[in-house]
Amino acid sequence: MNQSAGFPKTWTHTHDPFRVFYGDPIPQEETISGMADTPKTILIFAAHPDDCDVACGGSSAKWASQGHRVILCVATNGEKGSEDPEMTPERLVQIREPEQREAAAIMGIQEVIFLPNRDGTLEDTYEFRGQIVRLIRKYRPDRVLTHNPYRWQHRDHRMTGRVTLDAAYPYARDRLHYPELEGEGITPHKVAEVYLFGGLGDDGEADVEEDITEFAETKLKALACHVSQFGPAEEVRKRWRARWEERSKNGDGRLTEHFKRVEFRV
Numbered sequence: 001m002n003q004s005a006g007f008p009k010t011w012t013h014t015h016d017p018f019r020v021f022y023g024d025p026i027p028q029e030e031t032i033s034g035m036a037d038t039p040k041t042i043l044i045f046a047a048h049p050d051d052c053d054v055a056c057g058g059s060s061a062k063w064a065s066q067g068h069r070v071i072l073c074v075a076t077n078g079e080k081g082s083e084d085p086e087m088t089p090e091r092l093v094q095i096r097e098p099e100q101r102e103a104a105a106i107m108g109i110q111e112v113i114f115l116p117n118r119d120g121t122l123e124d125t126y127e128f129r130g131q132i133v134r135l136i137r138k139y140r141p142d143r144v145l146t147h148n149p150y151r152w153q154h155r156d157h158r159m160t161g162r163v164t165l166d167a168a169y170p171y172a173r174d175r176l177h178y179p180e181l182e183g184e185g186i187t188p189h190k191v192a193e194v195y196l197f198g199g200l201g202d203d204g205e206a207d208v209e210e211d212i213t214e215f216a217e218t219k220l221k222a223l224a225c226h227v228s229q230f231g232p233a234e235e236v237r238k239r240w241r242a243r244w245e246e247r248s249k250n251g252d253g254r255l256t257e258h259f260k261r262v263e264f265r266v
């Protein structure tokens with residue numbers, strides 16, 4: 001997996017609440033980032049249809065093209081995302097799920113799971129945490145991606161990020177949480193790292209940069225699938241390309257996506 005030059009090889013900022021360490025830092029070669037030649041499983045938890053594509057669509061396509069297994073879990077049905085006075089929640093769900101599945105296929109995402117939660121209703125509950133623990137234990141990801149819960153953004157995004165972090169550590173790890181899963185043959189799993197996306201400011205908070213220049217067209221094609229959200233495909237291309245180039249700000253023609261990395265060595 002390509003990492004930016006700024007990727008931390010040693011960690012000294014133990015006051016940083018995003019970095020969770022117990023014991024010595026993991027040697028680089030033992031992390032997923034240091035094992036680019038070995039296929040890994042990457043599990044993305046996004047609140048709504050389209051969130052993954054906006055935040056990490058290029059990276060998802062890139063990782064999939066490198067032979068990694070990329071799986072997307074959408075935490076709600078997206079039934080509230082419309083200003084159309086004629087639209088109903090039921091009809092919107094019927095539109096948005098196929099949009100997300102089509103976009104995921106374009107990005108090379110191998111599987112899409114929709115959790116049975118209504119848009120705008122996510123809370124930090126035992127049930128929601130259990131849904132995520134189940135998927136982490138079932139798919140056994142090397143890397144988890146989710147929303148950054150520590151910046152202001154859509155409530156469902158904050159809830160998904162916060163509950164996913166808690167599910168990754170310690171709930172998916174400890175067998176006495178959700179013990180009923182063991183009865184189904186779904187055993188505990190340790191997540192090594194979580195990438196947070198969204199709400200990362202220009203203050204250097206992001207510490208992983210993925211160069212997705214080669215996957216720009218793929219990302220735009222995926223975004224263009226979400227007609228119910230972004231309008232006609234040509235508009236999407238124009239609008240997102242401009243917005244995204246502005247965000248990348250590399251000044252060298254590269255397009256990038258950024259993440260905050262949380263590492264668990266527990």
Ligand SMILES: [Zn+2]
Binds near residue numbers: 047051154157
């Ligand atoms: Zn969203």
